[in-house]
Amino acid sequence: MLPLGGQRSGGSRKRGGTHSRRRAAPRRELLPLGGQRSGGSRKRGGTSMSRNDELFTRAQRTIPAGVNSPVRAFRSVGGTPRFFERGEGAYVWDADGKRYIDYVGSWGPAIVGHAHPAVVKAVVDIAPKGLSFGAPTEIEVEMAEKLCRLLPSLEMVRLVSSGTEATMSALRLARGYTGRSRIVKFEGCYHGHGDSLLVKAGSGALTFGQPSSAGVPEAIANETIVLPYNDLPAVEAAFAKEGKHIACIIVEPIAGNMNLIMPRAGFLLGLRTVCDKYGAVLIFDEVMTGFRVHPRGVQGLTGITPDLTTLGKVIGGGMPVGAFGGKRAIMEKIAPLGPVYQAGTLSGNPVAVAAGLATLKEIEAPGFYDALSARTKALTDGLASAAKRAGVPFAAQSAGGMFGVYFAAAVPDSYDAVMACDKARFAKFFHAMLDAGVYFAPSAFEAGFVSAAHTAEDVAATIARAEAAFSVLR
Numbered sequence: 001m002l003p004l005g006g007q008r009s010g011g012s013r014k015r016g017g018t019h020s021r022r023r024a025a026p027r028r029e030l031l032p033l034g035g036q037r038s039g040g041s042r043k044r045g046g047t048s049m050s051r052n053d054e055l056f057t058r059a060q061r062t063i064p065a066g067v068n069s070p071v072r073a074f075r076s077v078g079g080t081p082r083f084f085e086r087g088e089g090a091y092v093w094d095a096d097g098k099r100y101i102d103y104v105g106s107w108g109p110a111i112v113g114h115a116h117p118a119v120v121k122a123v124v125d126i127a128p129k130g131l132s133f134g135a136p137t138e139i140e141v142e143m144a145e146k147l148c149r150l151l152p153s154l155e156m157v158r159l160v161s162s163g164t165e166a167t168m169s170a171l172r173l174a175r176g177y178t179g180r181s182r183i184v185k186f187e188g189c190y191h192g193h194g195d196s197l198l199v200k201a202g203s204g205a206l207t208f209g210q211p212s213s214a215g216v217p218e219a220i221a222n223e224t225i226v227l228p229y230n231d232l233p234a235v236e237a238a239f240a241k242e243g244k245h246i247a248c249i250i251v252e253p254i255a256g257n258m259n260l261i262m263p264r265a266g267f268l269l270g271l272r273t274v275c276d277k278y279g280a281v282l283i284f285d286e287v288m289t290g291f292r293v294h295p296r297g298v299q300g301l302t303g304i305t306p307d308l309t310t311l312g313k314v315i316g317g318g319m320p321v322g323a324f325g326g327k328r329a330i331m332e333k334i335a336p337l338g339p340v341y342q343a344g345t346l347s348g349n350p351v352a353v354a355a356g357l358a359t360l361k362e363i364e365a366p367g368f369y370d371a372l373s374a375r376t377k378a379l380t381d382g383l384a385s386a387a388k389r390a391g392v393p394f395a396a397q398s399a400g401g402m403f404g405v406y407f408a409a410a411v412p413d414s415y416d417a418v419m420a421c422d423k424a425r426f427a428k429f430f431h432a433m434l435d436a437g438v439y440f441a442p443s444a445f446e447a448g449f450v451s452a453a454h455t456a457e458d459v460a461a462t463i464a465r466a467e468a469a470f471s472v473l474r
């Protein structure tokens with residue numbers, strides 16, 4: 001295991017981490033256990049229906065399962081998804097006016113908290129000048145320069161509008177560059193919903209027990225070699241057999257889509273060595289970890305340099321921005337310099353890029369990651385202690401502003417171990433916390449996210465509410 005963050009299970013505890021600077025954000029009083037409801041349920045035909053229920057019923061008429069991305073549907077935990085009306089700092093408010101301490105943070109982008117004044121101002125300032133031109137702008141050059149400065153492995157970078165586009169483009173580029181067709185990915189890692197990558201994938205694909213999607217032609221799926229995460233001998237064996245056909249390895253260098261799974265010591269270095277030996281491209285998918293765990297991503301944290309990196313989430317600050325970049329010799333294969341085609345009408349649009357740049361400016365503040373990591377570790381330490389007091393088998397760990405909670409006796413470090421966690425208990429815990437005004441990811445297979453806007457009081461309130469939830473679970 002890497003010494004990346006706190007990890008606790010049962011009684012053994014690592015203490016550390018300094019206590020942190022608090023960002024001056026607009027704050028509301030903390031709620032008593034149970035959160036706050038206002039104007040909640042209405043009578044409909046004699047039965048009482050909350051506004052969330054009403055919206056969910058209405059949404060399902062025109063949107064498949066009522067949601068625009070599967071995990072939002074709450075299928076693995078049951079119940080009605082919360083429709084959010086607004087967010088501010090560490091909090092979100094649902095359609096019934098109930099406030100939650102939010103540990104999803106839009107699945108990672110909200111690293112400085114919701115509606116951060118500097119990010120909102122950047123959007124408001126630039127929007128009146130035009131939303132998109134489909135032509136180059138200065139601000140996207142600034143973004144490219146900033147990304148290349150923050151991640152030294154990026155000699156060139158291209159902007160896109162989502163993490164999925166970034167990984168799909170990086171794969172095509174790796175294939176075009178090497179002239180090979182096969183790719184290696186790891187079980188439980190999610191890299192967006194591109195055909196080649198929806199094979200034994202994580203996140204929503206895993207949540208619904210369909211890690212491989214219908215509609216992916218067998219011929220494409222056959223080009224994807226899926227190996228167990230953290231199993232270097234399996235990687236070496238696959239390359240020994242098929243190395244000359246393998247274009248790339250794509251990996252979440254800290255996996256966050258099968259809950260949070262850390263790379264074992266030597267795993268990432270081993271991938272680097274194998275790629276060098278066989279002339280394959282090493283792609284770090286840092287869409288989630290990029291600027292989440294460290295100012296230089298997992299590559300900065302570990303000192304292991306990929307050939308290509310994919311980014312998203314934080315670099316858009318809540319707006320649609322993704323990016324892929326890396327070695328000049330590879331990036332120069334992209335059209336129109338080279339033969340690998342890739343394009344996007346809205347790529348690099350000024351409004352989204354402005355939000356991303358404002359976010360990146362915030363995270364460069366001195367001490368930002370020390371404070372974020374300490375707060376996140378305080379949360380996971382506190383949750384593990386509360387579970388222990390309640391006698392509930394539970395473990396937790398963190399990496400920067402990402403965390404994992406597991407209904408298991410120890411922190412898992414493989415796909416199989418994470419699959420063995422108690423999913424039914426997670427669902428009960430999730431709902432107890434939701435009722436108590438704390439919003440965790442509605443799936444046992446997602447990492448959680450803390451923002452710089454979460455205060456020590458937010459964390460303490462979360463732990464107190466979890467303590468009550470654990471006592472019921474026991």
Ligand SMILES: Cc1ncc(COP(=O)(O)O)c(C=O)c1O
Pocket residue numbers: 107162163164165167190191192193203252256257285286287288289312313322
């Ligand atoms: C590691 C990783 N790669 C790629 C993606 C896809 O990004 P997007 O949802 O922006 O398409 C995600 C999304 O969660 C992700 O976590």
